[in-house]
Amino acid sequence: MRDNQQDGTVGKALDVLEMVAARAPVRFSDLMAQGGYPKATLYRLLQTLTHQGMLAYDEARGSYSLGLRLVRLAHGAWSQSALAPLARQVLDRLAQATGETVHLAQMDQGQVLYVDKRNATRPVEMFSQAGKVGPAYCTGVGKAMLAFMKDAALTEALARQSFHRFTAHTLDASALRAELETIRQRGYAFDREEHEAGIICVAVPILTGLGRMIGALSVTSSTARSSLPGLEAQVPALQQAASDIGAEAESWRFPESS
Amino acid sequence: MRDNQQDGTVGKALDVLEMVAARAPVRFSDLMAQGGYPKATLYRLLQTLTHQGMLAYDEARGSYSLGLRLVRLAHGAWSQSALAPLARQVLDRLAQATGETVHLAQMDQGQVLYVDKRNATRPVEMFSQAGKVGPAYCTGVGKAMLAFMKDAALTEALARQSFHRFTAHTLDASALRAELETIRQRGYAFDREEHEAGIICVAVPILTGLGRMIGALSVTSSTARSSLPGLEAQVPALQQAASDIGAEAESWRFPESS
DNA sequence: TCAAATGGTTCCATTATTTGAAACTAAGTC
DNA sequence: GACTTAGTTTCAAATAATGGAACCATTTGA
Numbered sequence: 381m382r383d384n385q386q387d388g389t390v391g392k393a394l395d396v397l398e399m400v401a402a403r404a405p406v407r408f409s410d411l412m413a414q415g416g417y418p419k420a421t422l423y424r425l426l427q428t429l430t431h432q433g434m435l436a437y438d439e440a441r442g443s444y445s446l447g448l449r450l451v452r453l454a455h456g457a458w459s460q461s462a463l464a465p466l467a468r469q470v471l472d473r474l475a476q477a478t479g480e481t482v483h484l485a486q487m488d489q490g491q492v493l494y495v496d497k498r499n500a501t502r503p504v505e506m507f508s509q510a511g512k513v514g515p516a517y518c519t520g521v522g523k524a525m526l527a528f529m530k531d532a533a534l535t536e537a538l539a540r541q542s543f544h545r546f547t548a549h550t551l552d553a554s555a556l557r558a559e560l561e562t563i564r565q566r567g568y569a570f571d572r573e574e575h576e577a578g579i580i581c582v583a584v585p586i587l588t589g590l591g592r593m594i595g596a597l598s599v600t601s602s603t604a605r606s607s608l609p610g611l612e613a614q615v616p617a618l619q620q621a622a623s624d625i626g627a628e629a630e631s632w633r634f635p636e637s638s
Numbered sequence: 639m640r641d642n643q644q645d646g647t648v649g650k651a652l653d654v655l656e657m658v659a660a661r662a663p664v665r666f667s668d669l670m671a672q673g674g675y676p677k678a679t680l681y682r683l684l685q686t687l688t689h690q691g692m693l694a695y696d697e698a699r700g701s702y703s704l705g706l707r708l709v710r711l712a713h714g715a716w717s718q719s720a721l722a723p724l725a726r727q728v729l730d731r732l733a734q735a736t737g738e739t740v741h742l743a744q745m746d747q748g749q750v751l752y753v754d755k756r757n758a759t760r761p762v763e764m765f766s767q768a769g770k771v772g773p774a775y776c777t778g779v780g781k782a783m784l785a786f787m788k789d790a791a792l793t794e795a796l797a798r799q800s801f802h803r804f805t806a807h808t809l810d811a812s813a814l815r816a817e818l819e820t821i822r823q824r825g826y827a828f829d830r831e832e833h834e835a836g837i838i839c840v841a842v843p844i845l846t847g848l849g850r851m852i853g854a855l856s857v858t859s860s861t862a863r864s865s866l867p868g869l870e871a872q873v874p875a876l877q878q879a880a881s882d883i884g885a886e887a888e889s890w891r892f893p894e895s896s
Numbered sequence: 897t898c899a900a901a902t903g904g905t906t907c908c909a910t911t912a913t914t915t916g917a918a919a920c921t922a923a924g925t926c
Numbered sequence: 927g928a929c930t931t932a933g934t935t936t937c938a939a940a941t942a943a944t945g946g947a948a949c950c951a952t953t954t955g956a
Binding site: 388389392417418419420421424 | 914
């Protein structure tokens with residue numbers, strides 16, 4: 381978390397926000413212990429952020445958590461992200477057609493950010509799903525997006541991957557590079573239980589007419605319910621959906637995965 | 639929007655964030671026109687926020703929108719808000735029992751912030767609902783919360799109400815004051831088509847054991863489907879649900895509705 | 897075609913804000 | 927009652943933000 385280039389006071393404040401996000405609810409002393417900020421500085425930043433509603437302070441426990449103002453702002457971000465609202469009907473159709481769980485994801489700072497979801501089996505969960513992040517190097521959507529990023533962004537994104545070995549199938553850095561090439565040629569990515577045992581998925585990138593990658597779409601299943609060839613059969617539907625979204629998004633620019 | 643007390647540089651940055659939130663996608667010149675910031679200052683704030691991922695800049699259109707980083711942070715805020723995750727099962731049960739649309743709301747800067755929802759009729763919409771804000775003075779949850787706020791917070795919240803007349807039934811400032819007293823005594827609030835014609839609801843505050851108001855719960859219907867007495871029949875179920883949540887939330891502090 | 901206006905970006909001396917070591921207070925601990 | 931520990935305040939020094947003005951690149955319109 382400490383790796384942020386500064387951007388002055390605002391950068392510091394956001395850095396503190398992330399520190400709280402990572403371990404909330406968290407006490408002043410914990411932040412003090414793990415952080416590179418002097419006591420008085422950290423103290424004042426927390427005060428300001430709390431006063432602004434970006435953090436919430438629990439007097440009883442003396443701990444900080446993220447504030448509700450973020451929820452309100454995120455509602456705006458989500459509805460303005462151009463991709464999520466635009467993709468809603470397409471997602472509905474895709475979930476209907478495949479009968480499986482469907483994810484819509486974008487890239488955020490080298491991580492996979494899930495922006496929408498349809499759950500075919502269980503009733504849909506709200507919010508608890510949109511906003512979730514996941515690793516890029518071992519998820520279907522992550523690899524699909526990495527494969528279609530432009531070089532500069534890809535290099536930076538790869539540098540941010542941890543390559544933690546979640547399962548026996550998780551790829552390492554060099555295996556990933558090779559696989560990305562395959563994905564680029566084939567046009568879609570698999571997740572072969574690389575993130576979670578028993579969970580498999582196929583994912584396709586969402587490309588604008590100009591070839592810019594703006595997100596990814598996936599169909600997820602379990603080894604119990606389906607198999608890789610079974611999922612592969614969903615690829616045409618996925619690609620159709622992705623191109624529907626891409627066509628509409630044409631003029632919209634995907635924010636740099638800085 | 640310009641009413642923010644400053645809190646230094648961070649306050650200014652967040653003020654700009656709100657300006658973008660309010661009218662996105664918005665061009666530099668529009669912000670320039672309506673904002674109290676000199677050109678160079680505004681320019682630099684936008685740069686910083688964009689670089690930090692709090693804003694997204696659309697190169698093609700030359701316009702700013704809210705950034706995806708907010709969505710990620712909000713996911714944390716939501717799951718840390720203590721109320722929302724804690725209330726999920728209760729909400730499910732309540733929606734099941736009443737067969738109507740159910741809302742969970744909290745107060746944020748004098749506005750009603752919806753943090754979760756169950757929609758009995760249509761399939762649930764994600765995110766697009768949680769994070770929404772509404773007026774406090776003319777919604778069931780809003781009035782239920784106002785009625786149980788402590789004096790200082792109430793005064794401040796009332797000062798922030800616009801009292802725009804949405805329908806013929808919308809209350810004005812003095813009518814609201816009287817109604818709040820009634821609600822306080824009765825323990826629940828109605829929305830008699832005050833915000834939207836044809837839409838009615840009953841709402842109860844969520845109180846901790848110590849009497850602190852931490853949110854509100856409502857059941858919504860339409861004049862076509864139901865009536866006020868019909869909704870009133872749901873009050874016991876609502877109050878049970880609210881007290882279930884309140885009991886669990888005991889030790890948790892509701893962030894000041896600054 | 898060329899002037900003028902508009903919209904966005906950069907400069908830089910000035911100014912205001914942030915900084916953080918240290919002093920201080922309030923609550924535990926032993 | 928001395929001794930930590932955790933949080934808060936102070937204040938001169940250090941730093942970052944400020945914003946008027948100059949600048950560049952497009953667009954407008956005459």
